[in-house]
Amino acid sequence: MSTTTRVECPNCESVGTLILVNPDYDGPYACWKCHNVYNIVIRAGQVTSAVPTTREEVDRKRTLDKPSALSE
Ligand SMILES: [Zn+2]
DSSP states (O other): OOEEEEETTTTTTTTTEEESSSEEEEEEEOTTOOOOEEEEETTTEEEEEEEEOHHHHHHHHHHHTTTEEEOO
């Protein structure tokens, strides 16, 4: 079962959605409108933190987590 969580962009206030398997989530979120990237924390389906980051940072972290993953 998955849940749809609404995430409001701190920059442009556009609301996007994340489809989550778990009600808790720590990870990147990219705004569909302004393309800002955040590291967000979701607890029980609510966004509790959104820290601005960059796509490069996300890619680097992803590469460290999964050394064999190919970047786009
Ligand atoms: Zn935005």
